[in-house]
Amino acid sequence: MALALLHQAELVFLGEITTGLEPSARRVTRRLREQVRELGATIVLVTHFMADAGGWDFLAPVALGGIGILGWVIAAWRLRRD
Numbered sequence: 001m002a003l004a005l006l007h008q009a010e011l012v013f014l015g016e017i018t019t020g021l022e023p024s025a026r027r028v029t030r031r032l033r034e035q036v037r038e039l040g041a042t043i044v045l046v047t048h049f050m051a052d053a054g055g056w057d058f059l060a061p062v063a064l065g066g067i068g069i070l071g072w073v074i075a076a077w078r079l080r081r082d
Helices: 002-007 025-037 073-081
Strands: 011-014 042-046
Touching: 002 025, 025 042
Parallel strands: 011 042
Antiparallel strands: none
């Protein structure tokens, strides 16, 4: 993420960036991720933690090796509850 901030990247891939982190470090990571988004970058995040998946504009959960639901976050959460 430091390189994305430094170089003002347009597209950033983040894979399991919070795995193994303590809750306080996860919060710092989330704030850094938000700073990258504020710079206008598109972020592709891979995570197993639903807490990390919140706060995004678009969501594509993977299930059984394929994309299970594709769409805007609100629509995906509604489908998940049904």
